[in-house]
Amino acid sequence: MDEIIAILSSLHPEIDAASCEELADGGVIDSFDIVSIIAEVRERFDVTLTAAHILPEHFNSARALWALVEGLMD
Secondary structure, rough: HHHHHHHHHOOOOOOOOOOOOOOOOOOOOHHHHHHHHHHHHHHEEEEEOOOHHOHHOOOOOOHHHHHHHHHHOO
């Protein structure tokens, strides 16, 4: 999960990416950020996020994004 936190922190160093629970719903990240996150996740974890995965609940926190990535790596 540390790599997910690093990805989020690189996009928005002003937030505490480890504890923020409303990244998408709270407007912290936008659609451009989500595109960047998807590219970074693909590169670092060799998983592909499809349109079906692009839901706010998957991008609201580092924990939620990590759970999605872990599920795709299995």
